[in-house]
Amino acid sequence: MSRIAARFARLRQEGRAGLVTFTMAGDPDYATSLGIMRGLPKAGVDIIELGVMFSDPMADGPAVQAAGLRAHKAGASVRRTLDMVAEFRRSGDNETPVVLMGYFNPIYIFGAEAFCAEAKKAGVDGLIVVDLPPEEDHELRPHAIANGLDIIRLATPTTDAARLPKVVEGASGFIYYVAVLGITGTKSGAIEQIQESVERIRKSTDLPIVVGFGIKTPEQAAEVARVADAAVVGSALVEIIGGKGDTVRSALRFVEGVANAVHSSRRKAKADA
């Protein structure tokens, strides 16, 4: 069983939702970024999503754009991102799934086949490539499959019933539901609409459904955790990393708060009922 499948199996067994965090690899520098990554599992993170820096992130808001620029200045690259995952695995964590999220060009230039092989070797479990819709992912998918990497597809509020089958067909790992019409770190989705969409997607797939975009607070994360298999927190965390002071400590403290809210949300929901 893949690390991602094992993690969701465990969450199901424990009757709780999961927390996924997004950070940009190499932000604000390699050592700090690795330090944060190493602390995430203990702070309660169930799946680590790691951004691969790209100069033109068209689906990202100001927070993630700034994170990419910080990482770029500090020498981030595809190779360094893979190094970071390998170092994370070497430090002893062989269970927490690591998913890389980014745009196609850096992968294309690295070479899709080489990238998938190296990513697997480094300890990566899945890939989210934002600008590679099902119509275009045929250059990456075979290599991902050959290396046992999950191709995680995005579903959005514009993915209607006619299109949904195309999105879920050939997807693996989980479905990432983008909760808002828009870019990362801006507006937040209404929970009623998120719930309705998650239920709609569940009818066409058995894969876990993870919800992200616009989730900034422990309260919002807990709310989403009641209706989805996991919630993603990205920009809010990235903003802390871009702030001043001991960013490792403040980032992990923020993550702990969100993790507690997510992990207890269903118990709380039951108690409230």
Next chain:
Amino acid sequence: MATSVNSYRTGPDERGHFGLYGGRYVAETLMPLILEVERAYNAAKVDPDFHRELNYYLKYYVGRPSPLYFAERLTRQLGGAKVYFKRDELNHTGAHKINNCMGQILLARRMGKTRIIAETGAGQHGVATATVCALFNLPCTIYMGSTDIERQAPNVFRMKLLGAEVKPVTSGSATLKDAMNDALRDWVANVENTYYIIGTAAGPHPFPMLVRDFQSVIGEEVRKQLHEMEGRLPDTLVACIGGGSNALGLFHPFLDDRSVSMVAVEAAGLGLETGKHAASLTGGKPGVLHGNRTYLLQDDDGQITEAHSISAGLDYPGIGPEHSWLHDLKRVEYVSATDQEALDAFKLLAKIEGILPALEPAHALAEVIKRAPNLPKDHLLVMNLCGRGDKDVFTVAAALGIKL
């Protein structure tokens, strides 16, 4: 497309690819909308009412057909080929950009969209978009890099007079590529009511195709006009390329006329050897940006690098995917001209023909100046004079060290 090409005019395929290039590399949020634009365009393309309406506005509002002008004094000075200018700078708003904007706004109206967005570099596409939005009473937001806002102040003011909101873009190099990023971000957030009028033959399918189609009026007119004047086809076509829409507009109707050679001129900025240029075909390699695969200026990690050109309209690190395809097939010859060569050409044309060309076609003119003297006197060369230079007088003055 692996087989030998029988026609250069059949692309793209049904998935929007020109060989290796093109495609639809966009976030899932945009995908359904892009498919909808494609459906709407395919329906409009075969609808006589759509063409009747478009032709009406092109004739009575834009002022088409634009003249084909024999540049007699320039021809005499260069001493070789007969040089003709396709005067698309005489269109309403002063450039070829309005051909495309008129087509796309009629499409947006058919789709029931109520808000328009666009990116702009030199400001010509922004002005053309703001113009058609004023004409059809649609609110309009133009994304423009803050660097470009500075060097194209007259066009910024024109857009505002036309009622557009001009949003400065400060990310990245604060030029055309970054304006396109922000326009795409706006579109993702406003898919339901908004139509994005992309200004060049790039972006996700179907934009490279539909922009090319709307610009092809340029080449179609040239074919007819030159036939009336000379009784035959041109021998050489020359145009500048940033994204490449004016060049495709001129070239596309002639692609299958094997006797017609075509030359497209990229911006070599301070010189190809300096790395400060915007010549994506000469100095770049294939990659994926802004929804399509095409030649891009980028580093070894796949990060897009900054382009440089004195001309804001050519200051883009990519190029339309159909050009990448034509480049690999060698159907079109791709060359470049530096900032300095463009400036020299600009000054020459002002003095010798009484025409201030935009800095963009001044690049094409630089190539004409190099090429024409070596061609026989009966050689017919047509250059697309795709924009007028009024907007550039401040840039040119600064480059010449003159304070206005």
